[in-house]
Amino acid sequence: AQSVTQPDIHITVSEGASLELRCNYSYGATPYLFWYVQSPGQGLQLLLKYFSGDTLVQGIKGFEAEFKRSQSSFNLRKPSVHWSDAAEYFCAVGGSSNTGKLIFGQGTTLQVKP
Amino acid sequence: ETGVTQTPRHLVMGMTNKKSLKCEQHLGHNAMYWYKQSAKKPLELMFVYSLEERVENNSVPSRFSPECPNSSHLFLHLHTLQPEDSALYLCASSQVLAGAKNIQYFGAGTRLSVL
Numbered sequence: 026a027q028s029v030t031q032p033d034i035h036i037t038v039s040e041g042a043s044l045e046l047r048c049n050y051s052y053g054a055t056p057y058l059f060w061y062v063q064s065p066g067q068g069l070q071l072l073l074k075y076f077s078g079d080t081l082v083q084g085i086k087g088f089e090a091e092f093k094r095s096q097s098s099f100n101l102r103k104p105s106v107h108w109s110d111a112a113e114y115f116c117a118v119g120g121s122s123n124t125g126k127l128i129f130g131q132g133t134t135l136q137v138k139p
Numbered sequence: 140e141t142g143v144t145q146t147p148r149h150l151v152m153g154m155t156n157k158k159s160l161k162c163e164q165h166l167g168h169n170a171m172y173w174y175k176q177s178a179k180k181p182l183e184l185m186f187v188y189s190l191e192e193r194v195e196n197n198s199v200p201s202r203f204s205p206e207c208p209n210s211s212h213l214f215l216h217l218h219t220l221q222p223e224d225s226a227l228y229l230c231a232s233s234q235v236l237a238g239a240k241n242i243q244y245f246g247a248g249t250r251l252s253v254l
Binding site for chain 2: 029057059061066067068069070071074115119124125126127128129130131132
């Protein structure tokens, strides 16, 4: 079955510390992978995406993610977290199907301590 | 700045009311989506439209009725809802349905409360 797992429901880091949010997926074909961020009361904003090629992808706001096929993972990282990064983060997987369906993880809530 | 606009942002309705949610995209996209976001649950895809034709109906109850009059507008008509339908309803659009251009852009959502 196709699925996305974000093992950490809630993470707290200090401002300036590094961050890694985990994402594991199960998908039968070549996956397209996405990270979205949602601030309170807002919709989802695309941080970055992976379709093919270089397995380390750069996104907006200083985020990056690495696709590891052998581990079925697409973890999100940021070297130094800012207070404004506090939000909910969603990993999603899609593919070449003709329905445009994305499968989302349950999300990880990031809290940033001053 | 989002190219996908949803109205209203908040809606409170009784179980016997009829209301509609509106979504408009200014991105020139051909595909539009409705999602339901409930607390502590992953986003649930409800409907997908491509070039104004419905291509996915993800086992959604008939009290939710979508309408896509053109590629820029998407509506979700609501009637005789249940309290468990209270959620954030998100609209999204993408250039095409499949492949590397299926990057979905989301609106800010409508927060729906059913009393």
